[in-house]
Amino acid sequence: MLIDDPVRIRSLIRALQDVVIPSIAPQAQLALEQANLVRLHLSLMLTQTDYAYRLQLSELAHFSAMLGELIACLAAPAGSTDLDRARQLLQRAEPIARLQIPDRGELARLTVAVREASDRILQAALDQGDAVGRQAAHIVLDYVGRQIVRERVAVKTAGFDLDAAALPDLKDVT
Amino acid sequence: MSFDPKQHPTEEWIAGLRVRYPTERYVDRALTRKLHTRIGPTYHPQTVESVAGRLRHFLEREIQGPFAVSNIGTLTGGASKEQFSFHLRWQDAGGDTRTERLVLRITPGASAAETHRLREFQLMGALQGTLPVPSPRWIDPEGALFGQPCLICSFCEGVTKPSGEAASGMRTSFGPDYRKALAPQFIRHLADLANVDWRKHDLSAFDAPRQETREAVIQQLNWWERVWAEDSVAAEPLLTLVGRWLRDHAPTVDKVSIVHGDYRAGNFLFSPTTLQITAILDWELAFLGDRHADLAYVIDPLFSERNENGELLVCGLCTREVFLDEYARCSGLPVDPERLRYYEILMGWRNCVIALGGGSRCAVGQTSHQDIMFAWLVPGVAPIALGALRELVKDLF
Numbered sequence: 001m002l003i004d005d006p007v008r009i010r011s012l013i014r015a016l017q018d019v020v021i022p023s024i025a026p027q028a029q030l031a032l033e034q035a036n037l038v039r040l041h042l043s044l045m046l047t048q049t050d051y052a053y054r055l056q057l058s059e060l061a062h063f064s065a066m067l068g069e070l071i072a073c074l075a076a077p078a079g080s081t082d083l084d085r086a087r088q089l090l091q092r093a094e095p096i097a098r099l100q101i102p103d104r105g106e107l108a109r110l111t112v113a114v115r116e117a118s119d120r121i122l123q124a125a126l127d128q129g130d131a132v133g134r135q136a137a138h139i140v141l142d143y144v145g146r147q148i149v150r151e152r153v154a155v156k157t158a159g160f161d162l163d164a165a166a167l168p169d170l171k172d173v174t
Numbered sequence: 175m176s177f178d179p180k181q182h183p184t185e186e187w188i189a190g191l192r193v194r195y196p197t198e199r200y201v202d203r204a205l206t207r208k209l210h211t212r213i214g215p216t217y218h219p220q221t222v223e224s225v226a227g228r229l230r231h232f233l234e235r236e237i238q239g240p241f242a243v244s245n246i247g248t249l250t251g252g253a254s255k256e257q258f259s260f261h262l263r264w265q266d267a268g269g270d271t272r273t274e275r276l277v278l279r280i281t282p283g284a285s286a287a288e289t290h291r292l293r294e295f296q297l298m299g300a301l302q303g304t305l306p307v308p309s310p311r312w313i314d315p316e317g318a319l320f321g322q323p324c325l326i327c328s329f330c331e332g333v334t335k336p337s338g339e340a341a342s343g344m345r346t347s348f349g350p351d352y353r354k355a356l357a358p359q360f361i362r363h364l365a366d367l368a369n370v371d372w373r374k375h376d377l378s379a380f381d382a383p384r385q386e387t388r389e390a391v392i393q394q395l396n397w398w399e400r401v402w403a404e405d406s407v408a409a410e411p412l413l414t415l416v417g418r419w420l421r422d423h424a425p426t427v428d429k430v431s432i433v434h435g436d437y438r439a440g441n442f443l444f445s446p447t448t449l450q451i452t453a454i455l456d457w458e459l460a461f462l463g464d465r466h467a468d469l470a471y472v473i474d475p476l477f478s479e480r481n482e483n484g485e486l487l488v489c490g491l492c493t494r495e496v497f498l499d500e501y502a503r504c505s506g507l508p509v510d511p512e513r514l515r516y517y518e519i520l521m522g523w524r525n526c527v528i529a530l531g532g533g534s535r536c537a538v539g540q541t542s543h544q545d546i547m548f549a550w551l552v553p554g555v556a557p558i559a560l561g562a563l564r565e566l567v568k569d570l571f
Contacts, residue, residue, distance in 0.1 A: 003553045007537050011545035018218050018543075112408045119409035126418055137415055137571035144412045145564055151557035160344070160554035162480065 004108055009046045013039055050105040061097035064090060149173070180404065181539050183209045195400035198381040198393055198461075200290040205400060207316075207323075208288040212541060217283025219543035220256050222246050229260065229278060232320045236312045239265045249277065253547045254287060254458065256280040259329055275329040276311060280322050284541035286532035286548065288401075289458035291315050291323045292379040297432065297457045298327060300375035305363050306330075306453050330453035332443025344555055345479045346439035346490045353481075355449035357491040358500070360442065363454055364472070365505035368431040368465040382462050383430055390463035391424040394520065398527045405531035407538050412560060413530070416523045416567055425516055427464045429507065435459030437468050438477045439489040469501060469509065470517035475562045476525060476555065515566075522563040529556040 016039045024032045048055075067090055071083065102110070125136035153173045156164040179187070188209050192202060211217075226246050233241060241264035249257040257280070263273045281291060291313055298310040308327035317323040335346045348356060372382075383389035399417060436459045443453040471477075472488050479490035488497050502509045529552055535541075537548040 003534060003537050003549050008549045010540060011537055011549035014540060015546040022221070115409040115411075119411050119414050122411045122414055126415070134571050140411045140415050141564060141568055141571070144410075144560065145568075148557050148561045148564065151553070152561065155554045155557070158550075158554050161558060162345070162475075162478065 004104070005049045006046060006105075009042050009049065013042050013046070016042070050103045052104075054101050054103060057097060057099060057101055060093055064093045064097050067093075178407075178538075180406075180535070181212060183212060183404075191400055191403055195396040195403065197397045197400060200293055200379040201393075201397050204288045204290040205404065208284060209404060211283055212539065214283075217541050217543065219282070220258075220280060222248065222258070225258050225278065225280075228320050232314060232324075233262070233312070235319055237264050241265075245275075253544050253551065254285045254289075254456070256282045256543050276326050277308065277329050278324060278326050280320070280324040281317070282322070282543045284532075284536050284539065285544075286528050286536060287459060288532070290379060291325045291458075293460065294457040295325045295327075296375070296377050296379050297460050300372065300377060300432075301367075301370065304370055305366060306451055307457070308453055308455070330443050330455075331445070332452035333446050334440050334443060337446060344440070344476055344551075346477075347479050348439070348490045350482075352449060353487070353491050356444060356451065357496070359444075359451045360439075360489070360491055361497060361500045362504050363442075363451065364434070364437055364468055365501050365507075367434060367468070368429075368505050368507055370432050372430075372432050372462065377462070380462050383427065385430050386426050386428070388424045388426055390427045390430065390461075391420075391520070394461065394463065394467075394524070395421055395424070398524050402527045402531045405535035407530075407534045410526070410530055410560070412564060413523060413526055415571075416519060416563060419567065419570060420516075420520055420523060423516060425464075425513055428510075428513075429465070430462050431465045433461050433463045433465065433467045435461055435467070435471070437472055438474075439491065440477075464513065464517065465505075465507065466510065466513045466517040467521060469498065470514055471521045472497060473518070474521060474525065476559055519563070519566050522559065522566055525559045526556065526563055529559050 016035060021032070021035050021039070024035060026032070067086060071086060071090070074083070122136050122140060126133040149167070150173055152161055152164075153167050153170055155161070156167050156170070161167070188206060192206065196202075197205070226243065229243055229246070233243065241262060244261045244263070246258055246260040249259055258278045260276060260278065261273060262276050263271065266272050279291070281288075292315040295310045295313045295315070298307050301307045302309060308330050311326045311328065313325040314320040315323055315325075336348060336352055381393070383393060395417070402413065402417075434454070434457065436456050437454075441454070441456045442451050443455065444451045473494050475486075477489050478486050481487050485493065488494050491497075492500075498509050498514075533548045533552040533556070537545050537552060542548065
């Protein structure tokens with residue numbers, strides 16, 4: 001996504017700061033206060049957004065470790081519904097908590113670099129004549145086609161897409 | 175955020191782009207100015223107060239005798255230029271006092287499509303009496319007096335969409351009565367535009383391409399390839415692929431016409447009571463070239479809307495077949511399917527360049543007055559524009 005969350009949040013903050021808040025009449029104190037709170041919320045979200053997913057994983061790892069220690073400290077771990085559920089959850093959580101997730105900013109930069117490299121290789125392929133160029137063109141059309149669907153789905157509820165109803169749900173797109 | 179060299183252009187880089195992509199003189203001026211402005215401080219939208227002072231300062235140089243500016247207000251709807259309306263009271267050359275509502279169009283810190291005010295000013299002048307267009311009054315083409323390039327033109331009454339109709343920002347939904355009244359006018363005005371004898375007018379801000387050559391297309395490709403090189407925030411291989419194809423298959427132009435360049439629903443005003451088109455707006459992307467470019471733009475699926483029966487209507491007004499047949503009849507000019515196909519691809523490619531290039535750059539760079547609009551439109555429009563382009567070219571390779 002070229003316009004990622006930090007870009008969107010910064011644009012919201014600028015609109016509030018530059019246009020909306022200065023236009024609120026001084027006597028509309030509640031509106032002014034809430035507009036400023038919106039701006040503050042957004043500013044805080046902007047500082048968190050790159051790291052939000054990693055922090056959530058850290059939290060999962062943290063509490064999984066705690067749960068493991070708590071289970072271990074039970075004197076006589078006789079079977080119980082709670083204990084069975086705790087062990088199942090731990091089994092599910094531990095591999096996820098071990099995932100090494102890059103910050104979103106790093107992921108975005110890597111994606112841009114991979115796009116750029118693809119573009120240069122495409123140009124080289126097009127320079128190598130019709131047969132290679134055609135093969136490269138088909139690869140591009142295939143991959144771009146699938147990415148377009150992904151991006152259309154991401155904004156299908158925004159009202160831009162004439163054929164939004166034919167698109168899959170966001171939760172079903174990988 | 176990592177360092178982005180395009181956001182901090184050097185003189186050497188700018189000079190390199192100007193050599194690599196030779197464009198029309200005034201296109202070059204506008205694009206080069208954009209890059210110089212990008213280096214400057216963060217742009218903040220104009221306030222009514224700041225506009226009032228600068229407007230008075232500007233008009234003092236343009237109007238002999240007393241004048242008064244009042245009722246300054248912002249106009250919405252423009253993602254490209256900052257627009258204000260105001261009332262001007264002054265004495266004309268005959269000494270009579272006149273009051274008129276006018277529009278001030280200001281080049282902001284950045285916009286999705288950077289253009290030169292003189293080009294639209296000259297075109298509005300050239301088309302007076304031929305098409306319903308705002309009447310141009312004064313211009314500060316380089317911003318020497320106003321501080322930013324701007325122009326002043328007459329205010330035209332009208333609306334861009336039926337009252338209560340939803341609009342996505344790119345599409346407009348017209349009911350049957352509106353379509354019946356508006357579609358024939360929409361087509362006729364475009365047909366009239368293609369037949370304007372532009373050589374009779376002062377269009378010195380345009381570099382006219384020669385007929386029966388590929389110059390008109392090459393001008394367009396250089397213009398928008400330069401924009402892509404200046405503005406893109408990430409590579410898009412589909413645009414590279416299609417850009418190559420467009421250059422390899424550029425057709426000649428059988429008749430050089432004025433091309434509006436952004437002719438669609440949303441860019442004309444009509445009276446909600448008489449349903450007469452009162453003004454064709456937004457001439458900033460106009461150029462001299464092939465009329466098929468305008469035809470291709472009108473039928474772009476990005477601007478299409480379905481009617482009550484699910485039928486696809488170009489610009490929400492009529493079917494593609496009706497549009498093209500009526501255009502040929504009204505203009506007396508042939509519609510060549512092969513050229514039309516080429517320009518569908520060219521204009522679809524240009525849509526992507528504007529959305530993914532200029533639009534994204536505005537949002538990422540925070541250099542326009544409408545960052546929030548671009549941050550909203552680009553993710554919504556770009557995949558649709560790319561999808562439409564892919565559909566057009568998928569069998570070409």
